[in-house]
Amino acid sequence: MPLHVPPAPAPALRSVLTALGSPTAVREAPTPSLRSASHPAVPELPLPLHVLHHTTPDGATATRLVGWRFLIRCGDRAVAAAETRPTPDGWTFSHFFEGPYVAATERALHQAESVTQPFQPRLLSVPGLYMLTLWLHGDCTADGAAGRPAATDLLVPLAPAPPGISADRPHRVADLLPILTHRVTPATTPLLGSPA
Known part of the structure; x- marks a missing residue:
């Protein structure tokens, strides 16, 4: 079943296209694969990027949208990604990057299409x-810019994932989120003189 990729805001896409057309932005980016690409660079698969903000005591999660991420395809594969961010004046290009999350995102999207x-x-x-x-x-x-994970949604940790969490494998939010919340929540240190 094909994935239903939400449309990115038009200004976010324009800002990425402008950056790709700027020799300075591409040359100064820490992306050797993008700089040395022999095919035209095309932004595709825009994904809203949310950050897990906090989890309430009753288990509800709060997320916030921090940007839109585009995979940058050159030929038959994604070689980099471009990120945009919101500003008071609208969407603006933030940066290009490459690394393991680019290939991991592409792989996870490909696997998700078979669900x-x-x-x-x-x-x-x-x-x-x-x-x-x-x-x-x-x-x-x-x-795509709003909402929070539902218990029946799936999370696919991208490689590299933290120790003990299986990358490239879908987990139901109801199963994985409590583990993530427990790991993120700092342990409280008992006060001196109190029982341990």
């Missing part, structure tokens, strides 16, 4: 664990 249930793909970052996941949201008609 029978339709999903809307998004990215969910868990900064406290230095972790990025492909978030497969069950409501394909939802605004």
Whole structure:
């Protein structure tokens, strides 16, 4: 079943196209693969990038949209990614980058296309664990820039994933989120004189 990729804001796409057309932006980016590409660079598969903001005591999650990420394809593969961010004046290009998350995102999207249930793909970052996941949201008609993970949504940790968490494997939000929350929540240190 094809994924229902949400449309990126037009200004976000324009800002990436402008950056790709700028020799200075491409030359100064830490992306040797993009600089040495022999095919034209094309932005595709825009994904809203959300950050896990916090989890409430009742287990509800709060996320916030921090940008849109585009895979940059040159020929038959993604060689880099471009990120945009919101500003008071609208969407603006932030930076190009490459690394393991580019290939991991492309691989996870390809695997998700074979799932029978339709999903809307998004990215969910868990900064406290230095972790990025492909978030497969069950409501394909939802605004990709809003919402929070539903218990039945799937999270696919992208490689490299933190120790003990299987990368490239879908996990239900209801199963994985409590583990992530437990790892991110700092342990409280008992006060001196209190029972341990």
